[in-house]
Amino acid sequence: MLVRFAMCVILALTAIGSSFAEATSVRGLHRYRLDNGLELFVLENHEIPLARIQITFRCGAVAQSAQTAGLFQLYERMLFKGNSRYGTETEFSAAMAELGVDKWYGGTGAEYATYYCTVPSDSLDAGLEFWSYAVTEPLLDAAELELQKALLASELEDQIADPDHAYLSSINKALFPDNPWQHDTLGNPSVVRNATVDSLRALQNEYYLPNNAALFVGGDVYPDKVYNVVNEWYGDWKQGPDPWAQKARKHRVDEAPRSAHLVLPDETLPPGIAYMELRYRGPDVASTPASSRAAELWSYLQDTAFSEYKKRVFDAVPALYDTDYLGAYYYPQRYGGQVTFYAYCYVDPASPLARRVSYDFFKAVVDGEASRMASDGGYLTDAVLAASTKRMSDERIIALESPQRFLHDLSFWWSVTSIDYVLDYESMLRGVTRDDIAGFLREYILELQPVIALRMNPVDYAAERASLEAAGFVVTTPEYSLWWKGGQR
């Protein structure tokens, strides 16, 4: 009798447990929301006895002001220097080692901060408990903060001095002239040096909240059991006001940059070889999802075997290096989508790079390919569009077969838009028409000006310097790239 009663209780509890989850269109993926607003996604896949734990916040550079640029990086460091349960970094590392984890991964990027690790699945409960203290109750010890401020500021200065960073920062400054700090993932060393415990607490109270976070757990796990453990360790985490309620902004095409010409003398390129690119401000996933999807498919089309794009551009532009070393792609972001056309080429005195990138390359990829794709109905056939959509969808199925990859992808899309973008991806992709692609090209490429940029060996730069300067190209020095120093644009 007692056994029967116990069975009934277990069955009843199981039934209650199952009701926590919201069904998704992906088999094995369960979606939950705790009372405090924390979203939980659990992917059940028992093939390997491991479990991944990943927590993601919507923050990062996009949440910075000129006065706080760099604080998210600093906060990340402090997150793992001690918390209410593991008071020191040593204790924190010891607990992590006990779980079989060498180190945590992740970081703070343009639009999110994410941290993850993998544990044996029989250590999942302990792993969830371990992470809960790190993300919900960091100590932010004042003495430790002083140490970390000095270390981080010094590291930032080293990274800022890196020519590669200066090049990318210069492009960002040109693409986002009104708010370059919202696209600067490193930040300002001076801001870091002046940080206080209070300024980090303010950041914590504004962004590191359960209702601005999502927990992704996947692998050899049982969803409702995970939900119960997460509720136990994260359920008391206090929510706050939605940090994005007042800040959401729509991408306006008139935010697009004025034309900029940039050049980096780059020792990593061998003499005789150069890199050229046209960078456009592309659609934003959150505010213009239809254009974003069209841009994704367009991006894939440029690289597929079904497309003649590479061959035609190679034939049209003098002295390009190889068809495998040219292409075009769209980088989706919530507030900072970008479209890039690029090619490696030979340095050729008969064909100066200033003209080749600004005229020949521009003419081939924008006036030629993009314009034709937008206006010529025969350029992109239904067969090529259908084959490309199918193949893109298949490649995605293969790429996301691993729960690790799937959750990573899910986390990214959650941070830049919503997971519906992932869950409905294949049907949305099939819904993209030739007209959608044409519309994207007209709005974001044909009617806007790109940032035009070159990288070339210093020897080659010296040889072409006069023609580059005459065409208005500016060298992307670290000094030029710093938005807080007001370098000329």
Next chain:
Amino acid sequence: MTRLFSIPGRWCRASLWMVRVCASACAIAVSAVSCATVPAPVTAPEPEPAPEEPWRVPEKPVSTWRLPSEPGPYAAVNAPTIHTRTLANGATLIVKSTPDSRVFSIKAAFHGSSAMTPPDRFYLEALTLALMARGSRSYPLDDILRLQRETTGTIGYTDSGCGWASLNLDGVTAYREELISVFADCLANPAFDPVQFEVVRDEWSSRLKSLRADRREVAIAASRRYGAATGSAEASLDDVLDYYSSAMTTERLVIVAVGNLDVETTAELFNSKLASMPRGTGLAASTDEPLQASALLLEDSREPGNLAYVLGTIPTATASSPDIPALRLAVSILQELLSGIVKAECGAGCSARCEVHACDKSSISFELRDIDRPSEARQLVDKAIGMLASGVSPTIKGGDSEYAPLEETLAGYKSRHINAFYADRYGSAEIASLMVDSFARYGDGAAYLRYVDSIRAVQPADIMAVVKAYLVGPSVSWVIVSGTELLPMVDTAAFEGALGASLDGD
């Protein structure tokens, strides 16, 4: 690469061996003569000390851990998804049904692989498989490439040393039927197109060439470990045809399929498509033995610089030995110890590996990379083994103390080992590999499911027992690869004697 020096250790050992054989032969001869003509001696000779028993891989397990009778949750949830059948042609079929998966993977694996061929012809099986993937009687290569392009499927091969090698199919479930038809035809009716043979052979020549530019590969080849890049791709198409018909036979074949597949349907499909595959009694494993233990080879890399690559190899237990889980765990801890010691004493890179093969050629190896004092390599390895044998491990928990008793750290090392072991094994193709490995080693495609249970069951006493039994006492095959400047300065005496010989005895 050229061998700069003869093999001091090896020749020394060979000479001693020859002396002993000669002495024995003389003794027998003398004895025979004595019996015939000489009376028995008046006084008994001094009894000679019993010759020291050479170290051998233990014949019986030394660890005492036991696998729990009940499988853990991971094994329990997965075991019912694995089904085994014997096909009409004698091959084994193992299917792991994962109905939720949108991707599937099939491996047609041949047990033995390069263990079936002499080391200098180890590439024959891989060459044959590579050619099988490039066209069949019903599907020329162009058709296969077109299908691959349209479906994102791939037909390729895996060459994994002396355990097994396989022809592989990976694809999206939506195209399963058409992809399997092509795959099965490649397996049972390969075209063996002479033009494609030239392509495949050229690829192999390039691969061998690049392997020979790699110090680690040079050392492995010099120590004649199985799967090493010895020999050259000089096989003819006839060699490949002979090898296919005599060696790619169904009694060596296991087909492992993972994905949204049903075992009965899959068995029926392969029964209808693989009837023409060659059958045979199977090849015997090659009898060519690896390098004699206790050799020291010095290989000239003909590169400038004063850094060396050192590789030491010892034989160890076979895959089926119950000591293997404890041994693998022990070597992973040894790796941590060795890293700490090497980093502190000479700043070189290092690793310790326990390579468990499906054939009986399993080994443990120690590798020191970019070391400027190679003569110290053996001493560093000895030191790490000595510490582990006395129950000491790196603390892995931070703090002031660098080391801690094994009892305190073993749980963390077990978790770390499980994490590392499975880290990159997501996906149907990787699961299929685990299952082929399992079948080749234990005759059971599902055996891998209990590896976690076995690691969790290992106790500190097991670690110390396997270290003392397998790592203290064996003679090591050492190979040092470096430029001509450093090699003459190597102290060959530093590599003499058994591993762990300098330990205090416990």
